[in-house]
Amino acid sequence: xxxxxxxxxxxxxxxxxxxxxxxxxxxxxxxxxxxxxxxxxxxxxxxxxxxxxxxxxxxxxxxxxxxxx
Ligand SMILES: [Zn+2]
Numbered sequence: 471x472x473x474x475x476x477x478x479x480x481x482x483x484x485x486x487x488x489x490x491x492x493x494x495x496x497x498x499x500x501x502x503x504x505x506x507x508x509x510x511x512x513x514x515x516x517x518x519x520x521x522x523x524x525x526x527x528x529x530x531x532x533x534x535x536x537x538x539x
Contacts, residue, residue: 489537490534490537499521499522500521501516501517501518501520501521501522501523502517502524503517505524505526505529506524506525507525507526507529507533508528508529510526510528511526512525512526
Protein backbone atom coordinates (compact mmCIF):
# COMPACT_ATOMS: atom_id res chain seq x y z
CA UNK A 471 0.00 0.00 0.00
CA UNK A 472 1.21 3.50 -0.89
CA UNK A 473 2.33 5.33 2.24
CA UNK A 474 1.11 8.71 1.02
CA UNK A 475 -2.35 7.28 0.51
CA UNK A 476 -2.40 5.95 4.06
CA UNK A 477 -1.43 9.37 5.39
CA UNK A 478 -4.25 11.01 3.48
CA UNK A 479 -6.72 8.43 4.71
CA UNK A 480 -5.63 8.99 8.29
CA UNK A 481 -5.89 12.77 7.96
CA UNK A 482 -9.33 12.38 6.43
CA UNK A 483 -10.45 10.14 9.29
CA UNK A 484 -9.24 12.64 11.90
CA UNK A 485 -11.05 15.41 10.09
CA UNK A 486 -14.30 13.43 9.98
CA UNK A 487 -14.00 12.65 13.68
CA UNK A 488 -13.48 16.32 14.49
CA UNK A 489 -16.46 17.17 12.33
CA UNK A 490 -18.63 14.76 14.29
CA UNK A 491 -17.43 16.18 17.60
CA UNK A 492 -18.19 19.70 16.38
CA UNK A 493 -21.66 18.57 15.38
CA UNK A 494 -22.22 16.98 18.76
CA UNK A 495 -21.17 20.10 20.65
CA UNK A 496 -23.77 22.08 18.75
CA UNK A 497 -26.51 19.76 20.02
CA UNK A 498 -26.31 20.66 23.67
CA UNK A 499 -29.08 22.35 25.58
CA UNK A 500 -32.81 21.86 25.46
CA UNK A 501 -34.17 19.09 23.28
CA UNK A 502 -36.92 19.83 20.80
CA UNK A 503 -40.25 18.07 21.29
CA UNK A 504 -40.83 17.84 17.58
CA UNK A 505 -38.39 17.10 14.78
CA UNK A 506 -37.10 20.28 13.15
CA UNK A 507 -37.11 18.51 9.82
CA UNK A 508 -40.24 16.38 9.48
CA UNK A 509 -42.24 17.63 12.49
CA UNK A 510 -42.67 14.17 14.06
CA UNK A 511 -42.77 13.93 17.84
CA UNK A 512 -39.39 13.14 19.37
CA UNK A 513 -39.88 10.49 22.09
CA UNK A 514 -39.21 11.73 25.61
CA UNK A 515 -36.57 9.03 26.07
CA UNK A 516 -34.65 10.36 23.08
CA UNK A 517 -34.97 13.94 24.30
CA UNK A 518 -33.36 12.87 27.57
CA UNK A 519 -30.76 10.58 26.01
CA UNK A 520 -29.61 13.19 23.48
CA UNK A 521 -29.62 16.59 25.18
CA UNK A 522 -30.32 19.33 22.68
CA UNK A 523 -31.46 16.98 19.92
CA UNK A 524 -33.55 18.69 17.27
CA UNK A 525 -34.39 15.82 14.94
CA UNK A 526 -36.16 12.47 15.17
CA UNK A 527 -34.06 9.31 14.84
CA UNK A 528 -34.68 9.04 11.09
CA UNK A 529 -33.74 12.62 10.27
CA UNK A 530 -30.78 12.59 12.66
CA UNK A 531 -29.46 9.45 11.04
CA UNK A 532 -29.79 11.00 7.61
CA UNK A 533 -28.05 14.19 8.72
CA UNK A 534 -25.18 12.24 10.26
CA UNK A 535 -24.69 10.16 7.14
CA UNK A 536 -24.48 13.37 5.11
CA UNK A 537 -22.04 14.92 7.59
CA UNK A 538 -19.72 11.92 7.38
CA UNK A 539 -19.37 11.88 3.63
ZN1 LIG B 1 -37.70 13.91 11.51
